[in-house]
Amino acid sequence: MPGPVNLARAAAVDGWLSRLGRRLWAPRCLVCAEPAPGRLDLCAHCEAALPWMPPACLSCAMPLPLSLSPPLPPPPFVGAATAAIGRDTATAIAAVAAPTEGARTEAACTTHGDKAARPPAYPFSRLCSACQHDPPPLAEAHAAFLYGFPLDRLLPRLKFHRDLAAGRLLAQSMAVAFAQRSRPDALVPIPLHRQRLRERGYNQALELARPLGRMLGIPVRGDLLRRRRATAAQSRLDAGARAANLHDAFEVPGTRPVPAHVILVDDVMTTGATLYAAADALLDAGADRVDAWVCARAP
Template sequence: MKAPEVDGRLRAPLCWLFAPRCIVCGDPGMPGRDLCAACRAGLPWQGHACAQCALPLPEAGCCGQCLQHPPPLDAVHAAFDYAFPLDRLLPRLKFHRDFAAGRVLAHCLAERFAALPRPDALVPLALHRARLRRRGYDQALELARPLAKALDLPLRDNLLHRHKATVAQSRLDADARKRNLRGAFSVLAEAGLPAHVVLFDDVMTTGASLHAAAVALRKAGVSRVEAWVCARVA
């Protein structure tokens, strides 16, 4: 049976009634987006940063730490600095199931990363199954899935396995984070190993989780490992 058409006289009121609202300020959003133009312009888009860890810098280059101790990542790209309102939007997604915030951020990520070299696979940083069971969803996957679709990238959410239940990284200092993640990841490559992988995570602080995942991928035979993150903590 053919679905009934909406009377033309009702279309305008319905569009007005369900028009997107900005998740930051509440004003009308841009067409099809829950974000207004002013708040989009005011997001803390990252400027100059270290090419290997995305730490904000006065000018493009590599930071002293990466020059002295090259990390296992060939490059890191962050869409934003971890500042207002990102420091509100990401926790809304991560801890409060605010998937509208996730949609807005994924759209911004696609805009930001569209011009970067294309990897063979986008791999979200995996949650341990116990934490996934408690939370009910994986916030990195919730961002990576629409990002991969928008950029037409293969999403390999089954490539990286987190088999070690670690203490929450936010409770630890930098050295303890490294110890906490040692041996936490393994690679499941039955479906073939991509040569160029981009790891994806929501927030990068010290980079311990991404580094541990990168080490596991390199040991498995991946030749180039980069990371894309939504926000970088300075």
């Protein structure tokens, strides 16, 4: 049975040192450098522009046609709850209502390749047409945002320039977006191959998973999944090549026991090939259920 959000751990993320720092040094918006009077390090304009995720396919997180016009209002995190995040992250998280499910219709999305199809976890009315016909290995996939302004500024800075301030802001947003979701046994960040890790010096998925785990009181298992071989950059490949590029790219090292329910954490979901390959490896190693939480979903 899923447990409640660990409010004590969530509150500790924004402790007295963080509050003192904001009083001594007036914060600036991480996107446009204008004053950021709230607790999210965004000015009012950039905060209002956050593209919160509308209703989407529960299996691949692709927005459904019904949700594209008009967009849903942002969650209570925006506005009054934004100020609460700085004083008490737990208060803002606890205030978030359960995500609106609404009516579900069909939409096209990328399939996960030729792996043996697993039965969908939900009625077909809550899945897009592609996931109805070819269910991916993920039981659920959720994104906090659609990929657009200002995510297209913040995520590249985290991914390629180690902007940990941007990572903290994005992790806070993910915590609010996912606080009412099913509680896993562990968060598993998508790993980089050791060669890519040496070049970059850090793993952006791990930099999102660590604060997210602290806020929600979920263990982070960065040791559970390994990228067994170097692969070409996914951004340079089309959808079909992406799936082939990641075939058997992940493994669970040794004989480590795999928790029954794990959630993969990554920055952006595009075709889903990376997440599906990682989910297959965890399921093959004994996981009963694998979900995905990502910061943004590329349309």
